[in-house]
Amino acid sequence: MDTMERAIDIQLEDLKKMILLMGGHVEKSLAQVTAALLSRDVDMFSGVHDIEKLINEDHIRVDNACMHVLAKQGPVAKDLRLIISVLKINNDLERMGDQTVNISYSGKDYLGRKPIQQQLSDIQKMSEIAGRMVKGSLDSFVRGDVEQAKKILLMDDEIDALKNKVFQDAMAHMKAHSDDVEAGMDLILIARNLERLGDHATNIAEDVIFAFTGKDVRHGGKFG
Amino acid sequence: MDTMERAIDIQLEDLKKMILLMGGHVEKSLAQVTAALLSRDVDMFSGVHDIEKLINEDHIRVDNACMHVLAKQGPVAKDLRLIISVLKINNDLERMGDQTVNISYSGKDYLGRKPIQQQLSDIQKMSEIAGRMVKGSLDSFVRGDVEQAKKILLMDDEIDALKNKVFQDAMAHMKAHSDDVEAGMDLILIARNLERLGDHATNIAEDVIFAFTGKDVRHGGKFG
Numbered sequence: 001m002d003t004m005e006r007a008i009d010i011q012l013e014d015l016k017k018m019i020l021l022m023g024g025h026v027e028k029s030l031a032q033v034t035a036a037l038l039s040r041d042v043d044m045f046s047g048v049h050d051i052e053k054l055i056n057e058d059h060i061r062v063d064n065a066c067m068h069v070l071a072k073q074g075p076v077a078k079d080l081r082l083i084i085s086v087l088k089i090n091n092d093l094e095r096m097g098d099q100t101v102n103i104s105y106s107g108k109d110y111l112g113r114k115p116i117q118q119q120l121s122d123i124q125k126m127s128e129i130a131g132r133m134v135k136g137s138l139d140s141f142v143r144g145d146v147e148q149a150k151k152i153l154l155m156d157d158e159i160d161a162l163k164n165k166v167f168q169d170a171m172a173h174m175k176a177h178s179d180d181v182e183a184g185m186d187l188i189l190i191a192r193n194l195e196r197l198g199d200h201a202t203n204i205a206e207d208v209i210f211a212f213t214g215k216d217v218r219h220g221g222k223f224g
Numbered sequence: 225m226d227t228m229e230r231a232i233d234i235q236l237e238d239l240k241k242m243i244l245l246m247g248g249h250v251e252k253s254l255a256q257v258t259a260a261l262l263s264r265d266v267d268m269f270s271g272v273h274d275i276e277k278l279i280n281e282d283h284i285r286v287d288n289a290c291m292h293v294l295a296k297q298g299p300v301a302k303d304l305r306l307i308i309s310v311l312k313i314n315n316d317l318e319r320m321g322d323q324t325v326n327i328s329y330s331g332k333d334y335l336g337r338k339p340i341q342q343q344l345s346d347i348q349k350m351s352e353i354a355g356r357m358v359k360g361s362l363d364s365f366v367r368g369d370v371e372q373a374k375k376i377l378l379m380d381d382e383i384d385a386l387k388n389k390v391f392q393d394a395m396a397h398m399k400a401h402s403d404d405v406e407a408g409m410d411l412i413l414i415a416r417n418l419e420r421l422g423d424h425a426t427n428i429a430e431d432v433i434f435a436f437t438g439k440d441v442r443h444g445g446k447f448g
Contacts, residue, residue, distance in 0.1 A: 066308075171405050219280040
């Protein structure tokens with residue numbers, strides 16, 4: 001390690017590591033609920049609650065670490081932007097954890113009902129894209145890779161299109177099979193939560209662009 | 225004004241004023257979409273987009289103001305907690321603005337369909353509670369009233385119960401009237417967005433408790 005390294009650099013690296021660890025928990029939780037749903041294994045959903053506890057602990061830990069660095073170092077400019085971004089990313093990851101828990105509830109309901117014809121392939125695709133968005137947005141954050149962050153913003157359109165497809169297919173099915181109204185609703189709620197996961201990854205990508213360029217691309221970048 | 229007042233106190237007061245202004249925009253947006261829905265006046269929904277622009281501007285302005293105070297004053301302890309809370313509240317209010325926009329989309333869809341029997345009284349109640357939660361959480365923030373903030377946390381149960389009722393009633397209706405599947409879904413999505421509005425007000429109340437007591441009540445207060 002360069003002996004000229006500033007104390008704050010070490011603390012910022014620690015913050016990044018905490019965010020990566022937390023992001024890993026979110027990815028794991030998403031993978032778990034998706035596997036449970038696709039393999040129709042209700043018992044697998046319970047693992048999500050153990051991961052949620054870890055994510056909630058991460059959430060508090062990251063906030064406290066940010067407060068500590070802000071209070072001790074009084075950072076400015078790029079360092080300050082990075083810490084503000086960590087605070088925001090922390091919030092987004094925590095919400096993502098909540099969304100995987102929501103998926104586990106809807107998924108459990110869904111598996112408890114009479115199986116319906118509707119394919120889960122779109123849900124599977126949505127989960128894959130959401131997973132790549134989480135991983136990609138955090139990679140871009142840790143490496144300060146603004147170009148990678150911009151690619152995440154485009155992936156959000158894919159997941160939105162799939163959500164619309166799931167909504168339409170499920171509603172068509174519900175109209176034709178009134179016994180399956182609840183099951184169709186479960187799929188709609190799952191798709192909605194996956195879409196929201198993508199939205200949060202998009203927020204993270206926007207925060208990365210802000211942290212490393214100082215450019216505010218939120219709300220179309222009109223007010224930055 | 226007390227001449228001994230610190231420069232940071234003036235800046236913190238300015239932050240509070242910005243948050244109140246932004247909260248006023250969110251309240252107005254919620255009132256507008258609710259009135260449009262209940263009076264079946266589709267044209268009223270368009271006003272929401274003008275308010276959303278204001279909320280997005282507020283969002284960027286508050287973030288920038290917080291960054292400025294953090295960089296210039298290097299605040300610690302209670303002052304730092306207050307600014308971190310403003311950053312979080314800012315995020316919640318912006319999401320609430322998005323939720324009112326979502327309600328306007330679902331509301332517009334709903335009014336464009338054949339009217340269904342389902343009462344909107346529960347939606348109206350949910351909107352009223354959500355409005356009181358927004359107002360109350362921001363009041364508690366500006367006045368540093370932790371007791372008031374705690375009351376907001378309880379109101380969230382009311383809004384959740386109403387959401388469950390709207391879900392159940394709408395699904396029962398959809399089962400009995402397959403022509404109304406889309407309309408029922410619109411009501412479900414509106415109820416879901418109102419519930420999310422309540423969740424964000426709850427977040428704000430939790431931030432108020434943290435800012436003024438240093439006590440972290442998130443995630444059951446287990447990790448604070």
